[in-house]
């Protein structure tokens with residue numbers, strides 16, 4: 451039996467401990483309020499133990515060798531890329547590593563590599579200024595240093611050719627990072643810096659293959675010169691797809707993590723991190739896993755609903771499912787389909803109503819239709835599961851489309 455949400459007092463309690471009593475109706479007390487539209491805070495992060503272990507191992511090795519590996523975090527929409535990036539950033543700033551994290555959201559208005567490097571340097575200076583161990587005198591110096599121009603040996607920074615533009619960005623970054631390595635980092639007792647670039651696929655004015663290769667060349671050179679700078683970027687899973695051959699060295703350069711949905715164990719950890727009644731979490735986690743297939747965004751969405759509006763018996767979760775699904779439709783799926791043209795909608799609707807989950811593009815013969823696959827992948831509504839094979843990004847979205855006329 452459910453108690454109607456409106457009759458409940460607010461049951462969201464952050465950092466609140468309470469006693470488990472034998473209640474017929476269980477109010478799920480929430481210690482972490484899930485926010486599906488924001489990455490997880492590092493102290494509220496769950497799971498991904500394998501990736502964290504590999505990353506920390508690389509940090510330790512980096513401190514010994516004087517240069518740290520670079521990483522690519524690849525995954526579909528909402529799978530937890532930004533959350534992992536932020537977790538890594540917080541890990542590397544721990545005193546045992548003393549590596550400066552520099553977090554940058556790659557934006558579609560970055561027109562070329564020079565603009566990207568300027569952006570990186572800007573955030574780098576901000577991060578240095580925020581280091582607590584930085585003395586006031588150095589802080590003042592840093593503020594001037596930020597605006598100090600760089601003589602790149604007569605190279606004009608005006609747009610001449612894309613190649614020139616790439617090399618001037620490279621020179622600028624190298625020059626400034628070398629200065630910082632010799633001066634600011636030692637004074638702040640920092641042993642290196644990692645640039646965390648979120649959503650690299652947003653930079654579309656430079657070909658992905660060129661960008662991955664240029665970044666690799668840049669950070670490889672810094673490593674060769676014994677400066678402990680590295681890069682960790684996130685992107686869609688097909689980021690390297692077009693780079694084969696041309697940028698193969700770039701592909702090899704990065705330690706790659708392809709993020710998958712949560713395992714049942716991770717979903718259980720997630721439920722435990724959100725709700726206080728540990729003993730019902732196993733049942734709750736199994737239900738959540740069944741509904742979401744471990745997709746972190748949907749987990750966060752459903753848990754937020756449960757945390758803010760529901761009071762329920764754990765074995766009666768199915769009763770409130772229609773209300774949750776309805777809210778998902780309003781807040782997520784409708785905005786997904788609102789970005790589609792009438793023809794794209796017709797296409798995806800047909801797709802959802804097929805008996806099988808996955809479809810090979812060769813079933814669609816005309817070129818016109820083939821284009822839809824690419825466009826819908828770009829809009830994160832289809833996932834490419836293999837060469838020429840696609841599926842809808844989540845079964846819940848498929849269900850929504852099936853119920854929509």
Ligand SMILES: Nc1ncnc2c1ncn2[C@@H]1O[C@H](COP(=O)(O)OP(=O)(O)OP(=O)(O)O)[C@@H](O)[C@H]1O
Nearest residue numbers: 485486490496527528529530531532533746747750
């Ligand atoms: N390891 C995690 N621990 C706790 N919550 C997580 C974790 N990973 C993801 N989430 C939750 O899942 C949701 C989506 O995560 P996030 O924004 O990191 O995904 P993303 O892959 O960066 O998404 P996008 O493709 O939109 O950039 C957020 O609500 C976040 O809090």
Ligand SMILES: [Mg+2]
Nearest residue numbers: 531532533648
């Ligand atoms: Mg993200």
